[in-house]
Amino acid sequence: DTGVSQDPRHKITKRGQNVTFRCDPISEHNRLYWYRQTLGQGPEFLTYFQNEAQLEKSRLLSDRFSAERPKGSFSTLEIQRTEQGDSAMYLCASSLATNTGELFFGEGSRLTVL
Amino acid sequence: DAKTTQPPSMDCAEGRAANLPCNHSTISGNEYVYWYRQIHSQGPQYIIHGLKNNETNEMASLIITEDRKSSTLILPHATLRDTAVYYCIVVAGGTSYGKLTFGQGTILTVHP
Numbered sequence: 001d002t003g004v005s006q007d008p009r010h011k012i013t014k015r016g017q018n019v020t021f022r023c024d025p026i027s028e029h030n031r032l033y034w035y036r037q038t039l040g041q042g043p044e045f046l047t048y049f050q051n052e053a054q055l056e057k058s059r060l061l062s063d064r065f066s067a068e069r070p071k072g073s074f075s076t077l078e079i080q081r082t083e084q085g086d087s088a089m090y091l092c093a094s095s096l097a098t099n100t101g102e103l104f105f106g107e108g109s110r111l112t113v114l
Numbered sequence: 115d116a117k118t119t120q121p122p123s124m125d126c127a128e129g130r131a132a133n134l135p136c137n138h139s140t141i142s143g144n145e146y147v148y149w150y151r152q153i154h155s156q157g158p159q160y161i162i163h164g165l166k167n168n169e170t171n172e173m174a175s176l177i178i179t180e181d182r183k184s185s186t187l188i189l190p191h192a193t194l195r196d197t198a199v200y201y202c203i204v205v206a207g208g209t210s211y212g213k214l215t216f217g218q219g220t221i222l223t224v225h226p
Contacts, residue, residue, distance in 0.1 A: 004157075035214075043214070048212055050209070099207045100146055101211065102163070103150075103212050103214070105159070108156075
């Protein structure tokens with residue numbers, strides 16, 4: 001499969017624990033995006049990378065959230081000291097570095113914080 | 115980015131054309147109209163995008179009014195697998211084209 005892959009697909013954790021999600025983009029795509037989607041809402045932009053550089057972060061990305069893309073390939077999104085409000089689907093997408101075009105989304109990682 | 119307005123839900127009979135409207139009256143000259151859809155429990159899927167001219171691909175057609183204040187996504191022969199939430203998004207071209215603002219979208223239900 002040559003699409004965007006995310007791991008794990010599901011994660012259940014207790015409040016206060018740290019969690020990490022991984023995203024592997026389509027290999028030739030140098031842009032990578034993270035979105036969050038809560039139940040009944042559309043996805044919300046969190047952050048994006050061009051190669052290894054994090055170019056923009058949403059105000060939604062609190063200090064407990066950190067994203068990295070160390071070698072410009074896969075990316076990780078870590079949430080520290082999880083809260084119940086962090087329960088959501090975390091979506092990753094990738095694209096080429098052009099001025100328009102499509103984003104290719106993964107299937108998402110669903111987080112449930114108890 | 116300009117905001118969009120879509121009906122919350124629509125129905126369509128299988129095999130008929132589904133016409134999904136979108137209003138974007140505050141769109142700027144450098145902003146594109148994008149359509150994505152999201153089938154239950156899956157990530158969003160790109161459908162089509164355009165700036166001024168009408169566009170067609172293997173999935174759908176996009177009709178943009180001359181004043182660019184509204185558009186219509188047309189699925190020519192809807193199938194049950196087209197049941198999804200459809201999002202109309204307006205976003206500027208350039209490096210931020212991937213920073214999408216999803217609204218509530220239109221829930222399209224295709225029935226036999």
